Amino acid sequence: MNIAAMNPELMTQEEDIERASRSLKAMSHPLRLKILCILGDREVSVQEIVDNVGTSQSNISQHLAILRDKGILASRKDANRVYYRVGDARTLRLIGMMQEVFCRSS
Amino acid sequence: MNIAAMNPELMTQEEDIERASRSLKAMSHPLRLKILCILGDREVSVQEIVDNVGTSQSNISQHLAILRDKGILASRKDANRVYYRVGDARTLRLIGMMQEVFCRSS
DNA sequence: AACTTAATAAGTTATTAATTATATTACACA
DNA sequence: TGTGTAATATAATTAATAACTTATTAAGTT
Numbered sequence: 001m002n003i004a005a006m007n008p009e010l011m012t013q014e015e016d017i018e019r020a021s022r023s024l025k026a027m028s029h030p031l032r033l034k035i036l037c038i039l040g041d042r043e044v045s046v047q048e049i050v051d052n053v054g055t056s057q058s059n060i061s062q063h064l065a066i067l068r069d070k071g072i073l074a075s076r077k078d079a080n081r082v083y084y085r086v087g088d089a090r091t092l093r094l095i096g097m098m099q100e101v102f103c104r105s106s
Numbered sequence: 107m108n109i110a111a112m113n114p115e116l117m118t119q120e121e122d123i124e125r126a127s128r129s130l131k132a133m134s135h136p137l138r139l140k141i142l143c144i145l146g147d148r149e150v151s152v153q154e155i156v157d158n159v160g161t162s163q164s165n166i167s168q169h170l171a172i173l174r175d176k177g178i179l180a181s182r183k184d185a186n187r188v189y190y191r192v193g194d195a196r197t198l199r200l201i202g203m204m205q206e207v208f209c210r211s212s
Numbered sequence: 213a214a215c216t217t218a219a220t221a222a223g224t225t226a227t228t229a230a231t232t233a234t235a236t237t238a239c240a241c242a
Numbered sequence: 243t244g245t246g247t248a249a250t251a252t253a254a255t256t257a258a259t260a261a262c263t264t265a266t267t268a269a270g271t272t
Contacts, residue, residue, distance in 0.1 A: 012210065017143065020208035021136045028130035029261090033123050046218060059262065061219055066260095080217050080270040090207050097203040101196050102126035104118065135229085152250060165230060167251055172228095186238050186249055 023091070026070040031055060032063050036072070036086065036095050043076070043085040129197070132176040137161060138169050142178070142192065142201050149182070149191040 027033060031053060038044060038052050050060045064084060067073040074087040086092045133139060137159060144150060144158050156166045170190060173179040180193040192198045 013143075016209045017136055017139050020204060021134050021139045023208070024130055024134035024139070024204070028127050028134045030123055030127045033127045033130070037119075037123065047216095050218095056263075057218070058220085058264080062261085065219080077218095077269095082218060094203070094207045097200070097207075098126060098130070101200045101203075102129070103122045137229095153248095156249095162231075163250070164232080164252085168229085171251080183237095183250095188250060 022070055023072065023094075026066055026072055027095075029063070031059070032067055035060075035063060035067065035084075037099070039073075039084065039086055040095075041086065041092055043083045045081050045083050047081065049084065128176060129178065129200075132172055132178055133201075135169070137165070138173055141166075141169060141173065141190075143205070145179075145190065145192055146201075147192065147198055149189045151187045151189050153187065155190070 027036060034053050035049055038049060046057075046060065046064065049064070050057050053060060064073065064075075068075060068084075071087055072091055073084050076083045076085075086095065133142060140159050141155055144155060152163075152166065152170065155170070156163050159166060170179065170181075174181055174190075177193055178197055179190050182189045182191075192201065
């Protein structure tokens with residue numbers, strides 16, 4: 001039996017850490033971070049993301065899939081376009097905070 | 107000539123993104139995140155970190171080196187021991203914010 | 213049918229992580 | 243002083259993941 005199984009507090013902490021690191025890892029790739037910055041609190045089509053980020057459509061699609069699978073982004077299909085947005089308020093807040101910390105406030 | 111070279115704003119944004127993703131990537135490994143949580147705003151010896159995290163001394167040392175090399179942690183040697191701490195206020199703030207977002211406030 | 217938009221698959225290369233073994237540094241104390 | 247030991251770092255290897263490219267598929271439009 002491991003320690004966490006005996007102590008709900010520790011268990012929770014470990015789970016929080018696993019969850020956080022999964023999310024952070026998903027966000028910590030330059031292209032994916034750029035995607036998140038482009039999205040902000042808007043809903044944007046894959047097209048527009050491809051045009052703004054500057055890599056292949058296939059590559060963008062794969063990065064979007066990673067962000068979607070990890071619960072960072074949500075998507076909506078309309079006709080033959082797909083629109084992505086930041087999935088929840090918490091993540092949006094985290095992105096805002098990261099911008100505060102990392103972007104020079106010129 | 108690339109676009110960024112012509113437009114200082116874009117350049118800055120790209121640099122911010124690179125810098126942010128390097129830092130986030132360094133922080134987004136479960137063991138490294140755990141190390142950061144253990145540190146908080148304290149200064150802690152490698153010993154104590156090893157005891158609390160639960161992996162080999164060598165593995166901890168390598169993770170500490172990654173955090174140090176990326177500027178997340180600073181270290182101080184005292185006699186036989188090495189003490190680590192979070193390097194700057196910004197990073198400390200970021201860690202605090204991540205805890206707010208990811209840790210249930212039971 | 214041809215075209216647009218997006219996703220997926222397969223293959224290759226690059227990066228990261230963990231393990232094991234060894235080196236380095238500082239101390240303790242006979 | 244020399245030897246053992248504790249604390250930390252480094253090196254080398256292997257294993258696992260992640261990223262990018264190219265080609266193809268699928269679905270929706272015109």
